[in-house]
Amino acid sequence: MTVLAAVCAASLPAFAQQPLPLKPDKAWKHAHSGITVPATLAGTPRAGGMAYAPDDLDVGLSFAVGDAVESLTIYVFRNTNGSVPVWFAQAQWGIENRDTFGHPAIVAAPRAFVPPGQTVASGLKAIYEPKRGNYRSTGAVLLPVGEWYVKIRASSQTRSPAELDAWIDAALAEIGWPRD
DSSP states (O other): OOHHHHHHHHHSOSOOOEEOOOOTTOOEEOTTTOOEEOSEETTEEEEEEEESSGGGSEEEEEEEETTTTEEEEEEEEEOOSSOHHHHHHHHHHHHHTOGGGTSOEEEEEEEEEOOTTOSSOOEEEEEEEOSSSSOSEEEEEEEEETTEEEEEEEEESSOOHHHHHHHHHHHHHHSBOOOO
């Protein structure tokens, strides 16, 4: 093996994304942050989950109806740098620049809210109306939970932006959150 080949092999990631071990009809608890996510969230069944780093340091859970006619995705990731506004801006960029949503119009501008179990308005939320494609609404929420961030992305082919906003609130209310 050449030195270059050895260096390249050593730089390959040691961990590729792995499915989360989820039990059917059972809630899943993130050991680090303390959040507990039910198997059905806001009336939407869990479709699966992935670990993007070892030891559940970065994970995602997906909830979907049909072929993503309705979808909620929850990401829990480490607070390694940045802040809620920085990571929320990244979430917005992802929504605003996906062809799926055809450069959506923002209908509920980013606004701060007090996350469940907390006492300070430390979370951010925005709702969009896609301009083309199959979706009627999409949105994102980002909040801190101790040394972790939680992001929820929601998209719907059937719900209006106002209905999607309420659906996200229902999901937030059903998650088990640790207290400040």
